[in-house]
Amino acid sequence: MKRIRLGMLVAALSVSILAVGCGRSGSDSSSESGSGESATAKANANCEKEALQATETGVSADTITVQVMADTGSPLAPGLFQGNVDAMNAYAKWVNANGGVGCRQLKVEAWDSKLDATESKNGIINACKTAVAMVGGNSLFNPDVSDLGNCADKAGAPVGIPDFAALANDVNEQCAANSWVVQAVSEPCTGTNTGVRDLKAFVGATKFYQTIQPNLKGVFLVPADLPTTVQSATYQIESQKQTGVNWIDSMKVSGRTEQSAFNTYIQALKGGSGNYAYVGSNDVAMIKLRKEANAQGLTGIDVWACSLACYTENFKTSGADVDGTYVWMQFLPFEEASSNEALGNYVNAIGKPDAFGAQAWQAGMAFTQAVDEIVAEKGANAITRPNILAKMKTLSFDAGGWIGKARTTPKVFSDCMVIMQINGGKFERVFPKEAGTLECKSENITTVKMDPAAAAANIK
């Protein structure tokens, strides 16, 4: 049994999400859906031209098998990322009902990585033997990706396996040559990913908060259960500082921290006359912070801000304590399902949408587009891992406008955002005002040069 603290895991995850970037978007999601639909149409036209064959591991004449690997069965956190698996199963059902993928039916196999690095490695090995690609995955601990890069294809060549990941928390998976990640990748992925380096960070939300309070002054709560999450927070802190935020302090918060202990953060805000609190951890941390603030009679905070980690059902059911909290995200929110066809498809298919599932669905869409483009260009029997790997390097993908502007590389950092605010148990759009749109500006991204490991030492 692997002992995993749920709080820690969620905290770890939340910082990953902190930097979430789901691609680029036009400022109006009603814009054309990118090249996905046209590729599908061309692919369908090619389906009848030749007899379908089993072209690759996981590709038969009738089906294309992909594997979704996610942490779903850890004893202490059963169902943690079940949303990814549910979304991929729903996506397969939907895509099969709408013509399939690459002239075949999509078949999804699930692999439970159990918050365990060994099971993640096993999952990659299993995918190499049964699937043509890994799609929609979300495994927190995935440090050994050697098989991802060199397992043999049907022809015996050590080409590895394509990985269309929804979220890659581990830097090794993020920067793997064969991974295409929905989530934003801050790392330059050019060397060893250690020491002083250029790291991307999103500051669009901070700039919006500065329209509410130009002189933001406050505290940043750092998810502290894993060193990697602390390090990830360092460039978020630095980038906001460069944008003009005056930090009173940056303080660590554990998934296990009792609400009483949040008093320290409240006192820091009180003592420093703060007007801004940013939680880089998860929804539970934000709920405890807001409750403690109310208990301590803290007023004067103009901006309570959180990452996508607070965009949860749990947060919505936390009552008036959390009212007014801002949450930023980089895809159109579920509340606007009618504004975008792809988003609507996901929400209708899944019933209870969640952020992880949304990213998995987007990964499924990216895989479908890659395969359909291969079929359109090279025929229905050209679906092989090398071809998919080559295609993923240049894929122009916008998730039907759901994530805004098209992205063209496997690792990107989106400059798009939408900001929501919770009130009365409902998330409401506050920026940009127009439903179905995202704000996409290059100024929303900044680059900070630093060594996160060294900077982590300065966080309390």
Place this chain on the structure above:
Amino acid sequence: MRLKVSPRMISVVVVGLVILFLVNKNWGGASVDAKTISSFLVVGIALGGIYAITAGGLVVTYATTGIFNFAHAAIGCFLAFCYWQLTVQQGIPTVIALIITLFVIAPAIGFLLDRVIMRRLRDAALVVQLMVTVGLMLTFMGITLTIWSPKTGRSLPQFFQNTQGVQLGEVTATWHRIITVVVALLVALGLRFLLYKTRLGISMRAVVDSRSLAGLTGAKPSIISGASWALGCMTAGLAGILIAPETGLVVDNLTLIIVVASAAAAIAQLKSIPMAFVGGLVIGLAKSFSAVYLEWGKDWAYADEAIPAAILFIALLFLPMARLETGKIRITKRTERLTKPWEAALGAGVMIAIVGAWANGWIPWISGTTFGERSTVWLGRGAGFLVLGLVMLSLIPLIGWAGQVSFANYAIAGIGAVLFSHFGGQNGDALGIVWVMLICAPLGLAIALPALRLKGLYLALATLAFAEVADKVLIRHPSMLDPSATGVLFKPVNFFGTTISSSATDRKAFLMFLIVTFALLFFMLEMLRRTRWARRWIAMSDSPAASATIGINLTTTKMMVFMLSGAMAGFAGCMIGLQRGALSVDSFPLFAGLPLVLLIAVQGVRYPVAAFMGLLGLASFPALYEVLGKPSWLTAIELIGPGIAAIAMAYRPEGAVFYSGRDLAGLLPWRQDARDEKALALAKEREQNIGKDEIGDMGLTRPFTADKVAQLDRVLDITDLVDEQKMVSSGGAS
């Protein structure tokens, strides 16, 4: 005048200086003014109240039952979820929900536990008592997770949530926290009064000391022990309900409070409930002090999480030295028959054959199943179970033979794995394994130092504290495991010209290497069991006093076994590193090591073959889950499975290997001794137990003793209706 300095005084000074050094080195620069002091005190006392209330329940359970209940916080967690279900889900008014939870469900659980499990643990060995309660903890965690899926967020509102609270300087003390502290204090004083000033409380304590003597004074032991467990569950439930709004209604948050509560209970020496309250406050204030005034820096980033464990360790250091027990010499069983070398070799060969047959797909009836597939994935998992089996093997001489209950070996294995990444693991140098073993042996010795003073439960708690500190402070230190160095840390190792690795293409070879290694260690342990050292360890375990009398140096003997166990755990750690390839800072948490101790105890910790059976048990739970099609109601099987297996020890305390060995060994033609042993056991059982049809023989062909009267009560199922001891008196009189 000559100044007399006691060792305890020296310890106080040393610990004080260490604390001062740590505070000075990690001072965060916050000014010590009214504002920070009020924040420190209010937060610290609020946290302290939370810990105190759990610690108080833990102490009262121990004082009234004689069993240290590791499941205390897990039961409290379960009851907090019940309370949430009643109030938040069902909308039942708070007071009624409290009454139902604390005065109906909690006592019912307590009486049920006493009736089904705890009565059987009265005279059980410490390791059995501990393992059953650890098993109970895992079971309650699993049940709670199964009923209330963690996917759904839940919160329990604070009492008087919408009221103002009391302003204390710069800080507001909410009514919920005031209630928690006051309730903790009242519980401490109330339980103190109950245990020392009321007939029921005195009876509760008396029953722990001597059931028969308590019975002679008119107490009803069977009812009183049930009441003790009911009281323990009620305090657990009260703690859970008060704590959940602070920690969140999250299973591991609520359950892991047991570590903190253990520290507070250790300060109270598991006796004084008011001191448990003080212990809780000390820990709460220490954590608050750390949060307000200290900055630990990157090297000790997780040190604040280890504060309760450190306090537990310090508290144990100040316990009085354990005295040699006299007059309590127990010969628990006949002298064991020693395994002959050829039998041990045969056993080792069978293990290799079983794993080899499975790895090659030669076991037809499981080859069609998921876990029977000779897939690369399952070969890797098999290797994973085998390396954990190596950790279990390291526990045999320590717990099984020397009787030193330790929860630290998985942590030592973790340290070994990390050390191996520095000493050769990254270059594939097999010599590094030797270095790691040479380092881990004295590490085991370091743990042995408190063992020289402590024993039994206190030693177990000390090793628990070590495991927690090792996880939070040692393994996570950047010099040990650099957080920025991720990815594969171990290269294939060269053993005498043969390269061994766990990569996908070499997994069968790696598995066979591991089973051969395992079998060799098994054989060596069986041979060690035949030596003078093993006999000394077993003698020391059976009776330290008698051992000392015949000239055995207990200090050297203990040190040797801890060193041996440490070296074996270090070796296991190297294999864990090789098997996993990559490590993360949380790869060796305290709670991951518990099932290993638990499963080997279930199998029979005195027998090396139990490690093999234990790893099979470890493999069986995920395999069963897959075979059954991964049903949602079995998602927590990896908690509930080992948990129930451990609870079964209440019925089979010697372990499965002992009973199956006794029953099956007689089938072997050359084991006449086993057949004799079984016949003897049956005769003894028949002598001790009375059937209804044999009642007429009482006083005629069978002696009518007090024991027999008690058995008669059980046979007639009147134990709970009529007090056992009264029957003894009346029976004797008649």
